[in-house]
Amino acid sequence: MVKWFSRKPGRIEVPRLRSRADASATEKVALAEFAPDILAFLGRAAYVQLMIFENLSRVISTAPTTAAKTAIGKAAELSMAKHRKLVDEITKAGGSPAEVMDTFTNEVDQFDRIARGADWYESLISAYLSAGFFDDFYARLAAGLPTESHTRLVAIFRAESGEKVLAEFLQAAIDENPRLDSRLAMWGRRLMGDMMLLARSALVFPDHTRNTEAQVEPVFTELVASHTRRMDALGLTA
Structure with a gap:
């Protein structure tokens, strides 16, 4: 006869959640290994901010109301302020802003056309x-x-971006026309893949690096989670 209850229960391993400190340390180590040199970082980041400003400028030009143009204009100003600060950093680092940014225009412009x-x-x-x-x-x-x-640069990117204003106009548009919901959700999901590709192109992968995907994955997982929260704020499925 089989003794169903004679065996001792196996030990259950409870998953341990990483603390914020652990996650931050892992993230910093992963990024430190793949970060580009300072001028490459600044050139690409400055041109990306310029692209964001140009995107917002196009949004302003076709906005349906004067109120929308004015409010979104403030977000564009914030993006341009970040761009100018990054340009100043290029100069401080001994580079020519236009020349440093020119290296990355093709990749960023390609994303811009898609987005x-x-x-x-x-x-x-x-x-x-x-x-x-x-x-x-x-x-x-x-x-x-x-x-x-790095402390000075982190502060630039963590500064206000006008995200709340943009979200408010999007939410108002979705509330007025619920059919936008599924279309914008699909567009947001598609955009995620293209943003990931552009971000990944900013990383430097040494030839000797092993387990690259495992090291980079936690960083991109956090980026995807933040993207999902932005979508969730609008009631959209990421």
Whole structure:
């Protein structure tokens, strides 16, 4: 006869959640290993901010109301302020801003063409999601740069971006026209993949690096989680 109850129960391993300190340390180590040199970081980040400003400018030009133009204009000003601060950092680091940024125009412009959207609503959510995503990404990547510059750079990307204003106009549009819900959700999911590709192109992978995916994955997992929270704030499925 089989003795069903004679065996001792196996030990149950309870998953341990990482503390914020553990997660931050892991993230910083991962990014430090793959961070580019300071001028490459600044050139790409500055041009991305310029792209975000241009996106917001297009959104302003086709906005349906004067109130929308004015409010979104403030978000554009914040993005341009970040761009100018990064340009100043390039100069401090001994580079020529235009020359340093020129290296990365093709990659960023290609993303920009993909992310423009078919109408004002898609353009607006592209601006909202990409501004948040890239500010988040570059703030994390800056943590892997030399200590004399990373604190200052993190502060630039963590500064206000006008995200709340953009979200309010998106929410109002969705409330007025519920059919936008599924279309914007699909657009946001598509945009996520393209943003990830552009972000990944900013990382430097040494030839000797092993287990690269495992090291980078926690960072991108956090970026995806932040993207999902932005979508959730609008009631959209990421």
